[in-house]
Amino acid sequence: MYVELAVAVVLGAVLIFVFLKKKQVILRTEDGWWGVSTPIESPADDSIRPFHLEVKQEEIEDLHRRIDQTRPLPALEDSKFSYGFNSNYLQKVVSYWRNEFDWKRQVDKINRYPHFKTKIEGIDVHYVHVKPKNLPEGARGVPLMMVHGWPGSFYEFYGIIPFLTEPSNPDDIAFEVICPSIPGYGFSEAPHKKGFDSVCAARVFHKLMKRLGFSQFYAQGGDWGWLISTNMAQLEPKIVKGLHVNFAPLDKPNLTVTLSMLLGRYFPNLFGFTEHDVKQLFPCMQKLVVNGLKETGYMHIQATKPDTAGRGLNDSPVGLAAYILEKFSTWTDPEFTKLEDGGLERKFSLDDLLTNVMIYWTSGSIISSMRFYKENFGQGLNQPHSKIPVVVPAALAIFPNEVMHTPELWAKQKYRDLVSYTLMARGGHFAAMEEPELLAQDIQRFAKIVENRK
Ligand SMILES: *[C@@H]1O[C@H](CO)[C@@H](O)[C@H](O)[C@H]1NC(C)=O
Numbered sequence: 001m002y003v004e005l006a007v008a009v010v011l012g013a014v015l016i017f018v019f020l021k022k023k024q025v026i027l028r029t030e031d032g033w034w035g036v037s038t039p040i041e042s043p044a045d046d047s048i049r050p051f052h053l054e055v056k057q058e059e060i061e062d063l064h065r066r067i068d069q070t071r072p073l074p075a076l077e078d079s080k081f082s083y084g085f086n087s088n089y090l091q092k093v094v095s096y097w098r099n100e101f102d103w104k105r106q107v108d109k110i111n112r113y114p115h116f117k118t119k120i121e122g123i124d125v126h127y128v129h130v131k132p133k134n135l136p137e138g139a140r141g142v143p144l145m146m147v148h149g150w151p152g153s154f155y156e157f158y159g160i161i162p163f164l165t166e167p168s169n170p171d172d173i174a175f176e177v178i179c180p181s182i183p184g185y186g187f188s189e190a191p192h193k194k195g196f197d198s199v200c201a202a203r204v205f206h207k208l209m210k211r212l213g214f215s216q217f218y219a220q221g222g223d224w225g226w227l228i229s230t231n232m233a234q235l236e237p238k239i240v241k242g243l244h245v246n247f248a249p250l251d252k253p254n255l256t257v258t259l260s261m262l263l264g265r266y267f268p269n270l271f272g273f274t275e276h277d278v279k280q281l282f283p284c285m286q287k288l289v290v291n292g293l294k295e296t297g298y299m300h301i302q303a304t305k306p307d308t309a310g311r312g313l314n315d316s317p318v319g320l321a322a323y324i325l326e327k328f329s330t331w332t333d334p335e336f337t338k339l340e341d342g343g344l345e346r347k348f349s350l351d352d353l354l355t356n357v358m359i360y361w362t363s364g365s366i367i368s369s370m371r372f373y374k375e376n377f378g379q380g381l382n383q384p385h386s387k388i389p390v391v392v393p394a395a396l397a398i399f400p401n402e403v404m405h406t407p408e409l410w411a412k413q414k415y416r417d418l419v420s421y422t423l424m425a426r427g428g429h430f431a432a433m434e435e436p437e438l439l440a441q442d443i444q445r446f447a448k449i450v451e452n453r454k
Helices: 002-023 057-068 088-097 102-109 160-167 198-211 224-235 256-264 273-282 285-295 297-304 307-313 317-330 334-338 350-363 368-377 407-414 436-453
Strands: 048-051 115-120 123-130 140-147 175-180 217-221 241-243 395-400 418-422
Touching: 057 088, 057 317, 088 241, 088 317, 102 350, 115 198, 115 436, 123 160, 123 198, 140 198, 140 224, 140 395, 140 436, 160 175, 160 436, 175 198, 198 224, 217 224, 217 436, 224 241, 224 368, 241 436, 256 407, 285 297, 297 368, 307 317, 317 334, 317 350, 317 368, 350 368, 395 436, 407 418, 418 436
Parallel strands: 140 175, 140 217, 217 241, 241 395, 395 418
Antiparallel strands: 048 115, 115 123, 123 175
């Protein structure tokens, strides 16, 4: 009798909890101000200014001088990439950077697409804006905002932009692509005040899209771009037509999802887990814990004391390259830690990798980019956005080498209208850069489903 009563009470509590939770579907936020001065001192400036990246000779000379002054150190014998970026291979990368890398040519490539800056909440926000070329008179592309993460930049999207703006199939949607730099990253100004987190970035990007005259648009992202674009959908679900993400770690497991974590390996069918899910989710406990610790040290540093380690990286181009490019090895394929050269050039060219490093170096943004971890994790894991579901049509592209696997059941807890869940053929964390065509196809397929619903 008492047992039944207890069960009833627990069930009742769960139902009330679920009911109360379902009522809140909009994420709320208040305007911020991140400039040096106070808003009263500087009048609102809504102007949009073209931005053209320039090569400064003294910048190149300074870079070369600093590279020439580094103190190379031999890597441990046979350590490959398991102690971090292999120091012997780093010498090769640095020597390429010093002697062959052509920054002028890369800057011309960066300037191939139109860039702009505009002031929002007191800071300059930089973005790339690419319109489709071959549209009939008066027609506009379907707007799509793509948000990068750490340690990436708008440049991650340079390979995918042509697939989206100039699709070869005439039935495909021609997108008008907007790639902003997260404030504190690349050519967006860093916030001068504490507290600029993913929700603030989402609000700032909504303001940007409004300023550009879009009443509705699609949003896409991986890494921090996943959270920022998800927050955008939570802030203004009527404006975000569809949300496509290629990363979606679970934030707040509900009861079913918690049970699936505990029992999923024994009853996979009960939770709709595929063999792939089981293999990805349930390695032995030791492996799970050890791998988790091995690969998240950077996160702990950046979420607690970003400014300390950041100063070294801000002064040393070689240190910066090692710190950033190590992630382009391990997050592309965890097996790459077993290679002398981290497999870096298997998926990327040194030109593209070093261009991304140069975006951090020339803008001096490594410290402010690291601070974004502190601003997001510093408030604990119980933030309002983690409790609010996403109600806009959503799609998740699962790349096999992504650092965290998300089964469909877990994705559905957060993304209530999950229109598409695709297991991608190949690729890892930097999907847009690594597999631009595959990612573009998945975005295309998803947007067509959403457009046809109307
Ligand atoms: C938890 O989320 C899953 C996936 O969306 C859903 O099917 C299930 O009903 C949810 N469970 C509870 C108790 O809310």
